[in-house]
Amino acid sequence: MLDQIRIVLVNTSHTGNMGSAARAMKTMGLSQMVLVDPQAQPDDNAYALAAGASDLLANARIVSTLDEAIADCGLVIGTSARSRTLSWPMLDPREAGEKLVTEGMQHPVALVFGRERTGLTNDELQKCHYHVAIPANPEYSSLNLAMAVQTLCYEVRMHWLQQEQVGETDMAVDYPSAEQLEGFYQHLEQTLLKTGFIADDHPGQVMSKLRRLFNRARPEAVELNILRGILTSVQKPRPQD
Numbered sequence: 001m002l003d004q005i006r007i008v009l010v011n012t013s014h015t016g017n018m019g020s021a022a023r024a025m026k027t028m029g030l031s032q033m034v035l036v037d038p039q040a041q042p043d044d045n046a047y048a049l050a051a052g053a054s055d056l057l058a059n060a061r062i063v064s065t066l067d068e069a070i071a072d073c074g075l076v077i078g079t080s081a082r083s084r085t086l087s088w089p090m091l092d093p094r095e096a097g098e099k100l101v102t103e104g105m106q107h108p109v110a111l112v113f114g115r116e117r118t119g120l121t122n123d124e125l126q127k128c129h130y131h132v133a134i135p136a137n138p139e140y141s142s143l144n145l146a147m148a149v150q151t152l153c154y155e156v157r158m159h160w161l162q163q164e165q166v167g168e169t170d171m172a173v174d175y176p177s178a179e180q181l182e183g184f185y186q187h188l189e190q191t192l193l194k195t196g197f198i199a200d201d202h203p204g205q206v207m208s209k210l211r212r213l214f215n216r217a218r219p220e221a222v223e224l225n226i227l228r229g230i231l232t233s234v235q236k237p238r239p240q241d
Contacts, residue, residue, distance in 0.1 A: 001056045001101070001104050001105050001160070002029050002030055002031070002156075002160060002202070003031060003032060004028055004032075004104040004105075004107070004108050004109060005032065005100050005101075005104045005109055005110075005111065005156060005170050006032035006033070006034055006069075006073070006109070006110045006111070006201065007021065007025055007032065007033050007034070007110075007111055007113070007149060007153070008033075008034045008036060008070065008110050008111065008112040008113065008119060009033070009034070009035050009036065009038070009145070010034060010036040010037070010066060010112060010113065010114050010115060010124065011037050011038065011039060011114070011115050012035060012038045012039065012115070012116070012145070013038075013039045013040070013115065013116055013117075013225075014116060014145075014150050015038075015040050015042055015043045015045050015046040016045045016046060016048075016049045017048065017144070017145040017146055018033075018035065018038070018043065018046045018050075018060070018097075018117065019046035019047060019048065019049030019050035019051075019053075019054075019057055020049045020056060020144075020145070020146030020149075021033070021113075021145060021149040022046075022048070022050045022053040022054075022056045022057040022060070022147050023049065023050050023051050023052070023053040023146070023193045024147075024149045024150035024153055024191075025053065025056060025147050025149060025153055026052065026053035026056050027053075027150075027153075027222070028153035028154055028156060028157040029057075029157055029160070030111060030153055030156065030157075031056050033056060033059075033060040033061070034060065034062075034063060034069045034110075035059070035060050035061070035062045035063070036059045036063055036064070036066050036069050037064055037065070038061075038062065041062075042057050042058075042060065046080060048152075049113070049169070064126060066124055067127070067178070067179070067182065069110065069112075070110045070112070070127065070178040071177060071178055071179040072107075072108050072177050072178070073107070073108045073110045073177060073178045074103060074106065074108065074175035074176065074177055074178075075099060075100065075103045075104075075107070075109040075110070075129055075130075075175065076108035076109070076110045076127060076128045076129055076130075076178055077091065077096050077099065077100065077109075077110070077111050077112065077128055077129065077130045077131070077132050078112045078120050078124065078125050078127075078128035078130075078131050078132070079111070079112065079119070079120070079131070079132055079133070079134075079148060079152070080114075080119065080120060080131040080132070080133060081119070081133060082088055082215065086177060087212075088125065088126075088128070088130070088131045088212055088215070089129070089131070089215065089216050090130065090131050090132070090133060090210075091130050091131070092133070093132060093134055093135075093151060093152055093155045094155050094158075095132075096111070096130070096132040096152060096155060096156075097152065097154075097155030097156040097157075097158060097159040098155075098159045099130070099134050100156050100159075101156060101159040101160050101163060101164075102159075102163075103173075103175070106173065106174070106175075107175065107177070109240070110178075111132075111152060111156075112124070112128060112232070113148060113149060114147060116119065116144070116145055126208060126211050126215075127178065127182070128215070129215045130215075131220065132152065134148060134151055134152070135148065136179060152210055167205075173220060174220055174221045174222070175218065175220055175221060176219070176220075176221045177225045178219070180224065181214075181224070184199075184214075184224055184227065184228055185207070185210075185211060185214075187228055187231050188210065188227075188231060189207055189233075190235075191231045191234050191235055192206070192207075194235060195234065195235075217235050
């Protein structure tokens with residue numbers, strides 16, 4: 001199940017952080033690393049800091065966009081501070097660990113980390129079902145990338161160990177992948193443009209709020225198909241009376 005949980009690093013600038021993150025992951029039993037558009041390829045410094053996790057770093061998948069990294073994931077959680085212009089469903093680290101483990105039993109899931117200095121963009125955060133924030137000391141909340149990876153991977157491992165001991169699993173829920181959800185949002189925007197509900201020159205704010213609504217609702221795959229069927233029926237030309 002832990003192989004279903006992928007750690008995604010977006011646009012990482014320091015190769016040493018890649019190695020340190022790999023080490024943090026391996027100590028908690030995670031092995032799936034994805035690098036999205038890294039500013040440099042893993043180098044000797046990265047492998048030195050990876051220590052005994054160099055195999056994980058060597059097998060890291062490198063992709064160009066976040067969409068590629070999460071396309072097949074049924075759950076995506078993005079790391080974020082709370083101060084964003086558009087509020088989003090928030091989790092604490094313990095809740096994030098629980099969701100990643102529980103849903104990782106049914107489909108691939110992703111935990112996404114942003115750039116060292118600026119984190120994830122608002123557009124990237126809108127591709128996530130939930131955001132997670134580490135409740136650090138507000139007077140000194142500086143966590144480097146590897147520390148953040150270690151903290152959240154620890155919560156994943158703790159919940160996984162708990163599940164192993166209890167031996168309980170939730171009923172499997174078939175959630176759509178990130179790629180399928182993105183297709184729905186594109187279909188929704190096209191339909192709303194066609195009906196005139198949103199303007200061609202300014203769709204962003206309404207679509208952002210609709211993304212938040214549906215991410216919060218977490219429609220299942222069957223429910224998403226129903227919603228797309230409704231959109232298709234709206235788009236069909238109606239016979240003249």
